Amino acid sequence: MISIKKNISTILKILLIIGFGYFFWLMVKITLEYIPLRADVSFLMIKQTEVGQRPEYLYFFYTHVYTSIFVLLSGFLAILRKDFRLKNFHKNAGKVYIFMILLFAAPSGIYMGIFANGGILSKISFVILGCFWWFSTYKAYQLARQKKFKEHKQWMWRSFALTISAITLRMWKVIIVYLFHPNPMDVYQIIAWLGWVPNILLIEYLIAKKHI
Template sequence: MLSAKRNTSIFFKTLLVLGFGYFFWLMLKITLEYIPYNPEVSFLMIKQTEVSERPEYLSFFYTHVYTSIFVLLSGFLAMLRKNFGFKNFHRNMGKVYIFLILIFAAPSGIYMGIFANGGLLSKISFVILGFLWWFLTLKAYQLARKKRFKEHKQWMWRSFAFTLSAVTLRMWKVIIVYLFHPNPMDVYQIIAWLGWIPNILIIEYLITKKLI
């Protein structure tokens, strides 16, 4: 029985790592589209009004894009809670994750949310997402400083649920477009909320059930 449970645990962990690896690669490919610096590529092609009228927009955009990929990776490695033979690896990954979110990724995300596609509903969602992402991460950091590590772990999972919105909103976009073929702006309004609300609800359920 114990052997079966252990094998099941190993299977799901392996599946988790492989799944994350796949989606991380997809996100990395998106990030690499913006290297080298080019204000007229991919997503920026539909943001030329902001690019031309707001000199700071590109700085915030590239800050968000370039830091978010490292946030995603460091967050996942921190969530694994393993040192992999390196002293304080888990702790250092957590520090990188928290620092990048609080100083770069979340603030730039909030700014970009103000100019999000999809109208007011999308803007509200992305701004809320940015503020909650920042707050949850700060709370996790404060709890770690107080050595309340059980609570720290839970708040880190909440933060990571918002980090994963970069992946899940794109998943929802593919599903919705494939099934319903809606207007592009309608898609933005829908995925702006679907990208993070189911994530945090799942994490809250797992915390309530003491599964994480």
Template structure:
């Protein structure tokens, strides 16, 4: 029985790593579209008002895009800890993850959230997301510093659930567009909330059930 559970867990670990690797690669391809600097490619093509009227917008945008890919990777290594054989890297990768979010990724994300597509409700969602991302990461840092490691683990999971919104909102976008073919701006309003709320609710459920 114990052997069967271990085998199931091993399979789950492998599938998780493969799944994350695939979606991480997709995110990396999106990031590489913005190298070298070019304000006339991909997403920025529909943000020309901000690009032309707000010189600082591109700085915040590129900061968010370039740091987020490292946040995803370092967060994945940090959150898996010793269960996945990354015990020796946990502390250092965790520091990178926390530093990038608190200083660069979250503040820049909050700024560009004020100019999100989809109108007022989309903007509110992305600003809340960025603020919660910063707050949960700070709580993870604070609890680790105070050696409250159980709380630290839970706050890291909350933070990483919000980090994963970069992936999940794109997955939801594909599903919604494929099934319902809504107006593009309606899609933004939906995925702005759907991209992160189910993530954080799932993590809270797992924490409540003491699975984390």
């Protein structure tokens, strides 16, 4: 019975790695659309007002896009520590993850949230997401320095749940557009919240059940 459970656990972990690898590659492809620096491709095509009226917008946008891809990868690699016994690697990947979020990805995300599509509901959601992303990451960092590793782990999971909102947001968008064909601005209002709220609720449930 123990052997069966171990095998199932191993299979699930392998599927998790494969699944993350697939979605990470999709995020890399999105990022590559903005190399070399261009202001007239993909998402930026619908942000020309901000691009034209706010010269700093592109700096925040590129900062967010280019650092977020490293945040995704370093965050995922850090959580593999327990299973692959890479303690030092976990520590170093965690440092990259925390550094990138606190100094670059979260602050630039908060700025972009102020100008999000979809009206005030979308703006509120993305700003809250960015602030909680920064806070949960800082809290995890603070607890690690205090050597409160159980609490550190829980806050890192909260942080990573918000990190992968970059992936879940796009998944929800595909599902909603395919099933309901709503107005584009309505889509933004919906996925702005669906991208991260279910993630954090799931993590809180797992923490409450002591699975994390």
